[in-house]
Amino acid sequence: MVVGDIATGTEVLVIGAGPGGYVAAIRAAQEGLDTTLVEKDAYGGACLNRGCIPSKALITGSGLAHEAGNAESMGIHADPAVDMGKMVEWKDGIVDRLTGGVEKLCKANGVNLIEGTASFVDEHTARVAHGGEGQGSESIEFEHAIVATGSRPIQIPGFEFAEDHVWSSAEALDADSVPDRLGIVGGGYIGMELATTYAKLGADVTVIEMLDDILDPYEDDVKRIVRTRAEELGVEFHFGEGASEWSEAADGGYLLHTETEEGEESTYGVDRILVAVGRQPVTDGLDLEKAGIETDDRGFIETDDRTRSAVDHIHAVGDVAGDPMLAHAASKEGIVAAEVTAGEPAAMDQQAIPAAVFTDPEIGTVGLTEEAAEADGFDPVVGEMPFNASGRAMTTGHTEGFVRIVADDETGFVLGAQIVGPEASELIAEVALAIEMGATLEDVAATVHTHPTLAEAVMEAAENARGQAIHTLNR
Amino acid sequence: MTVEEFKLPDVGEGVAEGELVTWLVAPGDRVEEDQPVAEVETDKALVEVPSSYDGTVEELFVEEGDVVPVGDVIISFRVGEDGDGGETEVEATGEPTRDSDASAAESTTGASAETESEADAREPATTSGRTFAPPSARRLARELGVDIAAVDGSGPGGRIGEADVRAHAEGGDGDSDDGPSVKSASDAPDPKPAPTPTDTGSGGRKSAVKKRGTSGTDSGSEAAAAASTGAAAPDSAGRETTLATPATRKVARELGVDIDDVPTDETRDGEAFVTGEAVRAYAEALESGAEATVDASTPEPSAVDVGAGHDGPDTGATSDPSPPGSTDQTVPYRGVRRTIGKQMERSKYTAPHVTHHDTAEVDALVEAREALKPRAEEKDVTLTYMPFVMKAIVAGLKEYPYLNSELREDEEEIVLKDDYNLGIAVATDAGLMVPVVEDVDEKGLFELAEEVRHLASRARDRKLKPAEMKGGTFSITNFGAIGGEYATPIINYPETAILGLGAIEERPVVRERDGTSEVVPAPTLPLSLSIDHRVIDGAVAAEFANTVMEHLEHPLLLLSQ
């Protein structure tokens, strides 16, 4: 037992080791700052442990199983059996490798790691309650702090995650078996990705969504393609309904009760209920007000374009700082926060942040839609290339979807793109680069793209916008 | 529709050729008049070459990296579709401003100006505040503190490149950034002080601490003032380091002297060392600006008013013969002058003065002195009247001890002194000084003569010690040595009486001869006796005066003392 409180001094205190936090910590250490990273759970945060990585692993696994079992047209006959437990184990192995990698990278860069839960005592002091085998707690005096505490799934009343049969995305990615019937509350990207995954794994999936379509922020023609495909996979959609409660069913399963706005009730028989209605920022226990920081009415920490909170030397990055709640946004913010702390002239000045939905087919978007471009005062010109005109797409057996590129008619500057189809998540990167560079349609069109690839479709779409498409009819 | 050729124009400054560094257009590009088509580097600068036509680029005749003589065709345009502007006399707008790694500021500004005139073609849609610039250009803008939204892009569509950012930063629009995306590196928070040795010195900062060696400016010495009078100031040492005890430093502070200026020959530890006396002497020396010219031929102490202080002299300047502007003179009222002033004030305002005048007929005294003079000279003594007067005074004091006293009002007592210590007022260029001759009753005439002469000389040489001016019980002021008959001398506090001597001269006196009164010339000595009426009444003063005069008029009486 040590008597007294000997404070540890550090230049940068990073709270949370998710994609925002660990990136910030490593960058700060690279900038030569004495950096301390506090994590209460696991390195890599939600993304690595309960989100991005696990979901992609299961999506790939389920996708592979489904592909193999549905490739008769290619002359492949197979009826794969899926060992869910093993798939999860394989997923866990990846997660472990990555979390271990994060820890190693942090140490290699000289970041001081503390396992524990941090809270603010004042503007320059935090307290860390040690987790694991640590003793008690310690005080940390910091010059700068970066809050990267992330977010958690929103829990709706009546559907407590503590219940075995009520899942959040975390449990859904850790299941030891595929439920026969899966009810999904919420038709956003998490709900849709897991709907597709579980449908391919053989579950009977029902999606309950309060709005009248899935994937709210996306354009209609994009959504339609994904929804249609999902329905083909056997997913049942019920729009305009909200989950009200669950009850036990006589057959040992559960009943999911829903209600429309008008009060119409419905009931669905399910074995598991996945609630995926969104994520909320994690700030409880941080005692932010002791550091002089308030959260907004949705619980986020407001930041400026240099990731600073209301208190100059305390930054917030990632989901806790609000939209976009994306891991790569968190990482970019983490880098900016670290560089700003080091006195560099960094800022969140990106022209666009791409996003991806790993449904079937995938969606990849970046920048402005046609409508948004108009609203911004541009006179947009739009070019498209449907994948059913792409040779490579044909050879993958997946030709649903299209590449759409939006540009400013006068100057040709690329303003945005929406891609739905195979590998959309990868293809969107090229357009993100084009937007950042201030490239024009001509630049994209004039760049030679390898044939035969799906990426060619981006070039073709650009040509199409210029009225010079070869492989499609010009508008 | 014609094809117009375009030659490399004279880029100014008598340059004969340039290297075509970059083509900004390609065959097939639509160009507008004044749109930059190439970057050309001359000896002096990188300039942009503008198109003289509206049209389409037909052919490029020169490759990047080629050196082109002025006048060679470098590019041709197909013009005539929309009505061309025709060839205009265009000079490259680049005024070579500097050799630089960036493009010439002027030329780009020029191009920008032209660009702005082609508003439609080049202005990016800014309704949403969008600027089109790659990340590297944006970062550069931040580093240089430039608002990227204010930069004019020279790329197609107005795209902003790094060169544009640099040009903007140097060019002179020089907007300070308010843009949300731009902050300078100075926003970096201040690091905590490092615990390891930091070799931060003052970095050339001026120290706010009064230091040794900063003489003149900080100290209260009048050296500067004295110097400006043109009179010879005493030499200031102006050292960097001076050793002195803390007590000495205190004295220096009180006297307003910079210890580094005090001249000294002593050293300790290899450094100059200064004593309290040296400080005081230097301080005194500072008061008199000019070297005193002492009249050494008047051994008689000359005096004006009496009342010199017993303290050491303060710093102060005396006469200031060369004032700068106005015709009035301003003299500092400091030091000895002020001390005298204070003493006078104190004496006069404390003691009610009454002056009793009388005249002694001193024929016998004159004869007596004459008789003794040769004997005195044999002993190297200059015999003046002063010793006689002193003895006469002692005779009077013995009879009237109240004139040899001190009033101590707080103790409510009058102290009748047992000693006969006469102060003899001496006029020096430092001011009035009153050295004291002790035990006059016990000393002979010659001894007194010698002592008075010695003291007066030392006074004028400013070598008197304070102790030598203390302990007087009665004072004498011989203004007569300068001239004058009667005066109203001020008593030398804390004494209670003072005798002023007028000049011994032949004056008309009334004598009886043969029963008749007649006016005859005779040597007379006017006396002015001031007394403190708190202690001495006029009658006593008169009686005292009578006794003194009796002894002066009948010098042999002095032998009975």
Place this chain on the structure above:
Amino acid sequence: MSQTQNLTVVQAVRDGLHTEMREDDDVLVLGQDVGKNGGVFRATEGLFDEFGGDRVVDTPLAESGIVGCAVGMAAMGLKPVPEIQFSGFMYPGFDQIVSHMARFRTRSRGRFNLPITLRAPYGGGIRAPEHHSESKEAFYAHEAGLKVVIPSTPSDAKGLLAASIHDPDPVIFLEPKLIYRAFRDEVPEEPYTVPIGEAVTRREGGDVAVFTYGAMTRPTLEAAEALAAEGIDCEVVDLRTVSPLDREAIIEAFEATGRAVVVHEAPKTGGLAAEITAIIQEEALLYQEAPVKRVTGFDVPYPLYALEDYYLPTATRIGEGIREAVEF
């Protein structure tokens, strides 16, 4: 090219112990909780595993026994590094320290010398109850036969510890616990020593010499930085060894400016500032422009932590003291 690592003060102490124990088999550590527990401040972490229970000795809670055993060990040729858990607990071992540890060489006319390095965390600022914040280096400085060393940086900690262990005579090695973990610094990996009895200039300046040591070095530098903006240029000298004082360094720094301030958290009366003042007036009186200003703790028992911040010299209080010396 030597390798360095970024260590805190307590890590540097640990590294120093480890290095010295590796280099010399006669070096051993003893004290409460130093062995299996690795030390309550982690100063001896890992040593037990590497060197075993014979060289990392867990003792009973008995300070006089700890010191007394060290005396015996040292007399027999070992180089013990006893640890007293808090300097406030040295008092039960005080008799052993002053009556024996300090005197053995004299008593035996040089036949025995005791190469003991007595380590103790010392000083306040850590919100601890009684006995845990003592700053009584003066007690030991007053005893001839003892050296008293107080490092203020990680690199000094390791080097001075090594020098103390090498020293053939007893050294009281006081570690300012307030800064045990407050910052990191580059510490060479290889063995090295920092000379005992040698001060170091942490900041150069021409207006006033400020002498300090231990945890007070950082607020003193902070005050110096703040005053620089006012045109007051401070020379900050970290004494590092408090007995014997580096008289030369003190006099040299003082003579250059004629003004001095001494900063320590120990109470004023009888503290080292008094000794330094005496040295200054003895040897450099004629250079003196102002009284030596002492910025110290107060002559009270170390307060409980509600008042701790008022007791310890802060950068503000130090700055005021310097201003006094400069404006005299």
